[in-house]
Amino acid sequence: MQVEKFYYDNRSVKNFAFATIIWGVVGMLAGLYAALQLVFPSLNVSQYASFGRIRPLHTNAVIFAFVGNGIFMGVYYSLQRLCKARMYSDMLSKIHFWGWQLIIVAAAITLPLGYTAGKEYAELEWPIDIAITLMWVVFGWNMFGTILKRREKHLYVAIWFYIATFVTVAVLHIVNSMELPVTLFKSYSLYAGVQDALVQWWYGHNAVAFFLTTPYLGLMYYFLPKAANRPVYSYKLSIIHFWALIFLYIWAGPHHLLYTALPNWAQSLGVVFSVMLIFPSWGGMINGLLTLRGAWDKVRDDVILKFMVVAVTAYGMATFEGPLLSLKSISAISHYTDWIIAHVHVGALGWNGMLTFGILYWLIPRIFNTPLYSKKLANRHFWLGTLGIIFYAVPMYWAGFTQSAMWKQFTEAGQLKYTFLETVTYMKPFYAMRSLGGTLYLIGTLLMVYNIYKTARAGKLVANEAAEAAPLEKVYTPHKGEHWHRWIERKPVQLMVFSLVVILIGGAIEMIPTFMIKSNVPTISSVKPYTPLELQGRDIYVREGCYTCHSQMIRPFRSETERYGEYSKAGEFVYDHPFQWGSKRTGPDLAREGSGNLKKTDGWHFRHFREPSSMSEGSIMPSYAFMLKDNLDTTTTKAKINAMRTLGVPYEKGFENIANANLMEQAGRISDNLKTDSIKVSPGKEVIALIAYIQRMGTDISNQPANK
Amino acid sequence: MSALFVLIGISIIVAGSFLTAFLWSVGDGQYDDDYTPSIRILFDDVSAPVITGISKESLDQNKQQTANDKQ
Numbered sequence: 001m002q003v004e005k006f007y008y009d010n011r012s013v014k015n016f017a018f019a020t021i022i023w024g025v026v027g028m029l030a031g032l033y034a035a036l037q038l039v040f041p042s043l044n045v046s047q048y049a050s051f052g053r054i055r056p057l058h059t060n061a062v063i064f065a066f067v068g069n070g071i072f073m074g075v076y077y078s079l080q081r082l083c084k085a086r087m088y089s090d091m092l093s094k095i096h097f098w099g100w101q102l103i104i105v106a107a108a109i110t111l112p113l114g115y116t117a118g119k120e121y122a123e124l125e126w127p128i129d130i131a132i133t134l135m136w137v138v139f140g141w142n143m144f145g146t147i148l149k150r151r152e153k154h155l156y157v158a159i160w161f162y163i164a165t166f167v168t169v170a171v172l173h174i175v176n177s178m179e180l181p182v183t184l185f186k187s188y189s190l191y192a193g194v195q196d197a198l199v200q201w202w203y204g205h206n207a208v209a210f211f212l213t214t215p216y217l218g219l220m221y222y223f224l225p226k227a228a229n230r231p232v233y234s235y236k237l238s239i240i241h242f243w244a245l246i247f248l249y250i251w252a253g254p255h256h257l258l259y260t261a262l263p264n265w266a267q268s269l270g271v272v273f274s275v276m277l278i279f280p281s282w283g284g285m286i287n288g289l290l291t292l293r294g295a296w297d298k299v300r301d302d303v304i305l306k307f308m309v310v311a312v313t314a315y316g317m318a319t320f321e322g323p324l325l326s327l328k329s330i331s332a333i334s335h336y337t338d339w340i341i342a343h344v345h346v347g348a349l350g351w352n353g354m355l356t357f358g359i360l361y362w363l364i365p366r367i368f369n370t371p372l373y374s375k376k377l378a379n380r381h382f383w384l385g386t387l388g389i390i391f392y393a394v395p396m397y398w399a400g401f402t403q404s405a406m407w408k409q410f411t412e413a414g415q416l417k418y419t420f421l422e423t424v425t426y427m428k429p430f431y432a433m434r435s436l437g438g439t440l441y442l443i444g445t446l447l448m449v450y451n452i453y454k455t456a457r458a459g460k461l462v463a464n465e466a467a468e469a470a471p472l473e474k475v476y477t478p479h480k481g482e483h484w485h486r487w488i489e490r491k492p493v494q495l496m497v498f499s500l501v502v503i504l505i506g507g508a509i510e511m512i513p514t515f516m517i518k519s520n521v522p523t524i525s526s527v528k529p530y531t532p533l534e535l536q537g538r539d540i541y542v543r544e545g546c547y548t549c550h551s552q553m554i555r556p557f558r559s560e561t562e563r564y565g566e567y568s569k570a571g572e573f574v575y576d577h578p579f580q581w582g583s584k585r586t587g588p589d590l591a592r593e594g595s596g597n598l599k600k601t602d603g604w605h606f607r608h609f610r611e612p613s614s615m616s617e618g619s620i621m622p623s624y625a626f627m628l629k630d631n632l633d634t635t636t637t638k639a640k641i642n643a644m645r646t647l648g649v650p651y652e653k654g655f656e657n658i659a660n661a662n663l664m665e666q667a668g669r670i671s672d673n674l675k676t677d678s679i680k681v682s683p684g685k686e687v688i689a690l691i692a693y694i695q696r697m698g699t700d701i702s703n704q705p706a707n708k
Numbered sequence: 709m710s711a712l713f714v715l716i717g718i719s720i721i722v723a724g725s726f727l728t729a730f731l732w733s734v735g736d737g738q739y740d741d742d743y744t745p746s747i748r749i750l751f752d753d754v755s756a757p758v759i760t761g762i763s764k765e766s767l768d769q770n771k772q773q774t775a776n777d778k779q
Contacts, residue, residue: 081752154738154745164726171722175715195711202715222749231746238746239739246726250719266712467752 004151004471007464008080010367012093014461016073017360017367019101021449023069024356026108027061028442034058035435037622038586039428041613044622048112051622052545056123057111062348063121065104067212070356072100072139074219075162077363079146082156082222084469088145092138099135103128115185118542118578119200121207122176126187129177136173140166151469157238161218164246168210176203182643183636186539190647193573194261197581202253208344209249212352213315217245217284220312223359224288227304233290241283248277255326258335259555260581261570267328274326281319288312303378307358310386314350318343333408336551336585338430339400342393349389349441357385357448364452370459377451381444388441392434399430408559416562420588425618524571527700529649530693532637532663537693539640540686542580544624551582552591552697565592565698572701575649587621592698602670603677605691627686632667634660634684666692 034054037043044050080087087093106128110116116123124132143166147159176199179187189196225232232238254262254270289312292299299305321343325334334340365372372378406426409417530538541547554560556567568591573579592598600608607614610628612621641656655662667683670691674681681687733739 082749152748154741154748155733156745156749160729160733163729167725168722171718175718191711198711199715202719225746225750229750231750235746236742239742243726243730247723250722253715263712 002470003468005466005468006084006086007466009076009087009090009093009463010461010465011463012087012090012097013073013077013363014367014463015097016069016076017364019097020066020069020073020356021360021452023061023065023104024353025442025445025449027058027066028438028445030054030058030061032435032438032442035431035438038431038620039435041620041622047114047624047626050544050624052548053112053114053116055548056116056120056545057108059121060107060111060123061104063207063211064107067216067348067352067356068100068104070352070359071165071211071215071219072096073363074223074359075143075215077367078158078219078222079143079162081467082152082159083146083150084152084467085146085150088142088149092142092145096135096138096142099131099138103131103135106131110185114543116543116545117177117179117187117189118545118547118580119176119189119196119203120547120583121204122173122200125185126177126179126181127184129173129179132173133170133177136166136170140170151472153472156222157235157242158218158221160242161214161221164242165210165215165218168206168214168246168250172203172206172210176200180643180647182639186636188640188643188647189578191577191579192647193576193579194570196577196579197257197260197573198254198262198266200579201256202250205253205256206250208347209252212347213249214246216352216355217242219359220284220288220308220355223355223362224291224308224312227302227308227358227362228292228295228298230291230295233287233293237283237287241280241287244283245277245280248273248280252277252326255331256583258326258328258331259557260553261568261573271326271328275323278319278323281322282316285312285316285319289316303375303382304358304362306379306382307354307361307385310382310389311351311353311355311358314346314354314389318347318351321346332555332557333404334400335555336583336589337400337403338396338427339404340584342396342400345396346389346393349385349392353441354385354389357381357445360448360452364455365459367462367465368456368459369462370455373451373454373458377447381447381451384440384444384447388437388439388444390437391440392437395430395433395437399427399434402430403427407563408557410559416559420563421616421618424587424620428620524569524701527572527574529575529644529651530696531666532641532659533666533689533692534696535640535644535693536632536634536637536663537689537691538580540627540690541693542578546590547580547582549582549584549586549621551585551589553581554589554591560589564589565596565598566701569701572698575644577644577647577649590694590697594695595698595701598698599695601677602673602691602695603679605694606674606677606679606681606687609687609690624687624690627690628681630686631684632686632689634663637663 033043033049034051037051037054047053076087076093103124107124110125110128111123115125117125117129143162147155147163178190180190181187191199221232221238251273252270254266255274256270258267258271260267289309292305292309299309324330325340325343334343361372361378403423403426406418406423407420411417552568554564554567561567572591573581593600604615606628608616609624611623611625612619637659638656641651641659645651645656664683667688670688671681671683
């Protein structure tokens, strides 16, 4: 057979690699900054750089910019070689690369400006959501095009991981990003309350599964054997664990909502699948580590293998911990604490970070056709990175256990032993130690930047790498009896996958809105829609990312009901677009902040927003003094009321026209009330709206007669 | 709680598509050989230019170019 000559596209690989490095540094800097803000609250220098806006910037930059570009770098390099074909289209590669970077830049601008959808890891607003969908389709098109023109019949297991990544992320992103635009940069989630929470964590968990795990497992199956120059321990195991992993992963989401208002059977379903997940996860970990059996002497000398070994080990630890954390009894302790922060950073710094570094050190010298500038620097990076992970994770685990124990501690008289503030100030040394771990990790990364810069300068990019392979036989030989599905098999896989995605998009857009809005019916009669001022205040709460530190979900434990009041009911959240349950209590839960023992005066809130530590000594909350000066934008009120009504919130007809009058009246009352507390503030300021919202929290249910 | 049923429905569709892909891959004979593919991916290095990868010539040419650039 005639051997064909062709060229691998290394330029796209280089572009994605450099983007990975640059955004990695940016994402880590944002993380370090956020970590330091918890130690030194005065670092919240302006409204654009307050913790609530920096934290989403950090998570989005690390997940979608650093790991995202890392995925594309690895896929573009390995897919071409596994398929023995150049990427399907240079044009698509270019569009994909620049499109993705534009999305990242848009995120880096809009998140500090406070344009956010208010759902974790899905904060980006609707125009960017659409751009992500388009770029994802471009990526899929390019990938399936390459798979179709491949010169190697067998699809290596890594390719299957990439395919699963593409399909699932597409579905997740579309379903979770269903939102109704109000203005160019403001939208409301289509789902409300408990439904929104369920969709969000179905997305959130699978984002971890199919953005941070499956593509990186695919990369591990290519780059680890290549770096060690030996085949994977068991190819059979890789196939079994791949199929098992993707079948199990999509059902595990509800473990993020244990002991919340989610129906119990859904919680249990999530737990069962999460526990089962340990088998396929460890299948991957074992397969990776055992690939090095009999070659551990190589690991001693080869820094790339060292990075990969730590990565796979971290993957093993995180996926052992994951099923444990999903058990209800452990979640009762770990949820809302820094334990979870430790858990995700073992995954992010260990698994994603270290594997990315290993791949970069392996790949850059190859595409630049020159040896690595300095092995010694790479070794230093390895040790700084590994120590950084330990210095990060250990204090956070310690903090998590301590925090949880303090929250749950009762005195002999049956009273809560610690105020929430005491638990916050107790955390400060741990937060400081964590920042040290992060700093070490970042310094290591900077060493890599220098090392790779020098390497790239010394070599020259082999933009088009020559390769040869025999073309694939095009003839299909019918074998052992025609099945009804023979026709699918003869068709390209591409057609099948794309039609599926198209059907899903179409179906989702058609079905979900009608289905969901009808079901957003109130179940507790005393729960009423927000007043226009409260709604505006709630949008400020979302804008400022308050959910990054405050939960709004009281679990049915005595330690929580004593501290916060009656546990949260599903029916209380029917008008919440988006839900704001949060996942972390750096500050206290706010679900009943406006009622019961927790209720404070308007004046207290005013002074607290101006300077939190003036009311709660030792508080690490940022100051929101700018809200005392900034005027509330009331031009959007009408559009917001209309949008909410479209989503099923029962505002009366014509209410949108008197909404602003209603708003001003309520604001006037709060302003007058503040006057009696010798605070002079015009009713048109943002802080008034936020106070209105805070004072509303949790009041609906306490207005009910006690018998429920 | 209709969101539950939406999500379960979508998850079943995704799982179904994976199942179809799995059946296709088995029927296609993708797993008839579960050993060679793990070896095959190792062969595209410079050391084995005949099978695939960078040819010796292009490598030398590249080195030449790099050297020229430096001068």
